[in-house]
Amino acid sequence: MIARAETRADVPASGVLASLLKRAALAAGVAFLLTVGIVGFELVSSTGELEYHTRFGSIVVTVAAVFFGYLAMGLLQAGLIWPAIIGAVVVGAVLLFVLVGSIRDPSLERFLPYESSIVDWSLLMFPVGIVLRGLWLFGKARSQAKTGRIAGSRRYSGWLAWALIGAALVLPFMPFADRRLVDIATLTLTYIMLGWGLNIVVGLAGLLDLGYVAFYAVGAYSYALLSTNYGLGFWVCLPLAGALAATFGILLGFPVLRLRGDYLAIVTLGFGEMIRIVLINWYWFTGGPNGINNVARPSFFGLDFDRNPDEGVAAFHTFFGIEYSPMQRVVFLYFLILACALVTNHFTLRIRKMPLGRAWEALREDETACRALGINPTNTKLTAFAFGAMFAGFAGSFFAARQGFISPESFVFLESAVILAIVVLGGLGSQIGIVLAAVVLIGIPEFFRELKDYRMLAFGLGMVLIMVWRPGGLLAHRDPTMLLHGRKRGRS
Amino acid sequence: MPDAPLLTVEHLSMRFGGLVAVDDVSFAAADRAITAIIGPNGAGKTTVFNCLTGFYKPSIGCMRLDGARGSFLLERLDGFRVAQKAGVARTFQNIRLFAGMSVLENLVVAQHNRLMKASGYTVLGLFGLGTYRAEEQAAVERARYWLDRTGLTNAADDQAASLPYGAQRRLEIARAMCTEPVLLCLDEPAAGLNARESAELNELLLKIRDDEKIGILLIEHDMSVVMEISDYIVVLDYGRKIAEGVPSEIRRDANVIKAYLGEAEDEGPAARAGEARP
Structure with a gap:
């Protein structure tokens, strides 16, 4: 997953266009061969017989998109920025005309290449992406000419963070924010929080953990069991779930203290599976594969979100004198996970500037040198496992509270892999990178649910694109935790 | 003797x-x-x-x-x-710096135990309580002292791995000395x-x-x-x-x-x- 594939060939200085056209044609040919069988023909069963329909229009558009996209990328690489941008703008304008036109005028619909409107619209990504890339390259070339060096990405990460927080705060009140969008955003935020938690273990302390979902499961089952058996509320269980997950983190930490790298990864992988299998087989305690039903929903300072709450419990809508709407709970859960995620983020940013956080990073860099400096490697590793697990525990109890039902099926290895993919693709150790990676890997596939089984292709596409463009992760830049000379002097 | x-x-x-x-x-x-x-x-x-x-x-x-x-x-x-x-502090035959961290951070990590105590084993420090802030300032001053002595002051905010070889050797000595x-x-x-x-x-x-x-x-x-x-x-x-x-x-x-x-x-x-x- 961390392979750094160098995919871009050097463009020769002379005969750029000719060689580019040749290679673009080759790429288009490959795209044709790949799509003609799969996309070009569709088997349809009608009245008991099988027929096939053809979709050659889709293939023409796909092959053309590959050809021109390749051409545009090549032009950008060769430094011919403006032809690429102008071409992309023209193509984008035509596409936009057809897309917008087809909403009003159904007769234009036959020009739409695909049978899914989301895929049609997402075609726009390509010209927009090429224009943005071109402008970025142009700006870089200019600032390089001016100052002789590349402007750092760090200057932008500050306001990008605040812009993202602002966008997250207003998102549920936007007119286009329907229930589906807020649900997707909540799910994405859950993964962002898990990514930030795992980032403590993998990104800061450098301990490759493939069984992170185990702590997520511990948190979810802690809340579900405590609430169904003892009637404890969400806000009491949240810290308990975190503490229990942290305990499990330390329990896992002890046996793996001496292991590094691949060996550590394999043992953590086994630990994740053990937890899941115990959950399946410990029938009387966890409900086995049937899971746990009717987990209590979290309340807003004691106010319920039900239309008709139990005797003696005030409801949110009656208390504030507003009309009941199921959206209230959805939005509340959204803000709840947003708050949890921001707490995780704040914790990480802060602990990086603590001696413990610096010791984690030092441990990642060189464990032997740490010991020579008198840093206790045992405690340092265990705290990293414990804190990482604690945030997974919080996220887990939120998950249980949101779903109202949990079963071991939610805590399979794939979840660990996805969370790890978010952390690695985001750029190890980068907080904002994780947000972007989670949006790309979770948000976009959810958005493409219309594609049913094929939506995981969007997940794969997101992963491939990140690896091609940013082999070190989206934002692989590391900010020092302290500066002697201050920011103004910079690195001149 | x-x-x-x-x-x-x-x-x-x-x-x-x-x-x-x-x-x-x-x-x-x-x-x-x-x-x-x-x-x-x-x-x-x-x-x-x-x-x-x-x-x-x-x-x-x-x-x-x-x-x-x-x-x-x-x-x-x-x-x-x-x-x-x-x-007892030591350096290594093949240099072992915290390559991805800055020069200054290398020296501050070396003062881990003292800072750990000052931050109340992280608990107090997280909430901004205790003497952590002052102690961190002292740690930076100690680091500056050794940066001056090893001629690395100008490179303090650079990544340790980006230093030339001789400077890395000196940084390793400075880091060992920061443990006092x-x-x-x-x-x-x-x-x-x-x-x-x-x-x-x-x-x-x-x-x-x-x-x-x-x-x-x-x-x-x-x-x-x-x-x-x-x-x-x-x-x-x-x-x-x-x-x-x-x-x-x-x-x-x-x-x-x-x-x-x-x-x-x-x-x-x-x-x-x-x-x-x-």
């Missing part, structure tokens, strides 16, 4: 299976003095160091440290506690340095000895460094101590010349041992 010994090593032996890497070595290192351990490749110098700094548990032997922090039997301390409690040790163990600090850098290193080590008033234990191949700055020299060969004494004695010692130049038959002016390289 000028002073009472800071470090006393008695009958130190280290076996790896059938291989005897260090065989019954005894020596002493004085406080406020530079003691060099020299010997041909494979003589067991680094193994002695690893025993002293807690990376190996010696098979037999006793290593006593009587420093400003009290008396310790180093062989009884657990790995990292040799550095934490007894105050009573004994500094340097494993071939001049390896890979050119003549000018090597001369600067000599100056730095002499200054550390005189200003910080600590003992320095040095493994070195470069005889120009060893002969110039050492107060006392211990020579190992095949895991055994073959000679010890002040540089002028070592220069004339027949055993040392034999170990470095092979069996001398007819010639071998004693002074040549001074320039010998293994």
